[in-house]
Amino acid sequence: MKSGAHSGKVEFKPMEELPATFEMGRFPKSLGDHVTINLMFWFNYFHIEARYMEQKKIRIYRFRISMRGRGSIWRKIDIRGDQTFGDLDRIIRISFNLDTFDHLSEFYGGKQWYRSGFGSINPLGEGEGADLRIDSIGLGTGSKIGYIYDFGSETHFYVTLQQVLEEEINEDNFPRVVSENKKKEYYCSDCASSGKKTIASMECWACSENAGKLVYLCGKCAESEKHEDHLMDDIMN
Ligand SMILES: [Zn+2]
Ligand SMILES: [Zn+2]
Structure with missing residues (x-):
C-alpha cells in the first residue's frame, strides 16, 4: 500500500532527535503529575496576578493646607505615598505663589518647628528633609503637621491629612492641586x-x-x- 511519496515503511525517530522541549516532557508521567502541574500553574497565575493588582493600587494622600492666621487661603493637594516631602514642598510653593528659587522651608510635627522639624528643604528640592517619603512617618486620616516657608518671614501653614485613598491609577500627574479657596479681589x-x-x-x-x-x-x-x-x-x- 502506498500513500503519496512515502512507501509503506514507517520511520521512527529515536528520542534523542526530538526537540529539546519534548525531552523536558518526561514529566508528567502520571495523572498525579498532571494535577500537580496544573495546580502549580494556577497557583503561580493567581499569585502573580494578585501581586500585579497590589502594585497597581497606589496610596494617595489628600492634604488640606491652610495659612496660619489667614485660614481662608487653602489648597487641597493629592500626593502619592511614595513621593517625598520635597515633592510636597514644591507644589505648595507653586500653588501658593511662593518663591521657587529662594528661601528654605521645613515640615514639622508638633507645635514647635525648630524642635521637631523633619529637616530643611531648599528651593531646588534638596536638603535633609527633602527625600523623606510621605508614607514613611505613619500619618493617618486627621494627622496634622506643620509647614514653614522661609525662616526669615516665617510663614506658617497647617497641613492636615484629610484622606488616604487607595486607587488604581495609570496616570502619573502627582502631586496635584484638587481644589482651592475662591480667589478674592482686593482694592488698592x-x-x-x-x-x-x-x-x-x-x-x-x-x-x-x-x-x-x-x-x-x-x-x-x-x-x-x-x-x-x-x-x-x-x-x-
Ligand atoms: Zn508701604
Ligand atoms: Zn493704587
Missing part, C-alpha cells in the same frame, strides 16, 4: 483714599505692620515714592 488702599477703586496686586508689609492690618496696593501705587523702601509681596490668595 492708596487709590481708595483718593476715591478710586483699583484692583490691588501687592501687599505692603511695612504699611501693613504700621496699620495693624493688611495694606493692599495696585502695581502703580506700589512703585510710588511713599513705598520706596517697603518690603512687598504678591497678594496671597
Whole structure:
C-alpha cells in the first residue's frame, strides 16, 4: 500500500532527535503529575496576578493646607505615598505663589518647628528633609503637621491629612492641586483714599505692620515714592 511519496515503511525517530522541549516532557508521567502541574500553574497565575493588582493600587494622600492666621487661603493637594516631602514642598510653593528659587522651608510635627522639624528643604528640592517619603512617618486620616516657608518671614501653614485613598491609577500627574479657596479681589488702599477703586496686586508689609492690618496696593501705587523702601509681596490668595 502506498500513500503519496512515502512507501509503506514507517520511520521512527529515536528520542534523542526530538526537540529539546519534548525531552523536558518526561514529566508528567502520571495523572498525579498532571494535577500537580496544573495546580502549580494556577497557583503561580493567581499569585502573580494578585501581586500585579497590589502594585497597581497606589496610596494617595489628600492634604488640606491652610495659612496660619489667614485660614481662608487653602489648597487641597493629592500626593502619592511614595513621593517625598520635597515633592510636597514644591507644589505648595507653586500653588501658593511662593518663591521657587529662594528661601528654605521645613515640615514639622508638633507645635514647635525648630524642635521637631523633619529637616530643611531648599528651593531646588534638596536638603535633609527633602527625600523623606510621605508614607514613611505613619500619618493617618486627621494627622496634622506643620509647614514653614522661609525662616526669615516665617510663614506658617497647617497641613492636615484629610484622606488616604487607595486607587488604581495609570496616570502619573502627582502631586496635584484638587481644589482651592475662591480667589478674592482686593482694592488698592492708596487709590481708595483718593476715591478710586483699583484692583490691588501687592501687599505692603511695612504699611501693613504700621496699620495693624493688611495694606493692599495696585502695581502703580506700589512703585510710588511713599513705598520706596517697603518690603512687598504678591497678594496671597
Ligand atoms: Zn493704587
Ligand atoms: Zn508701604
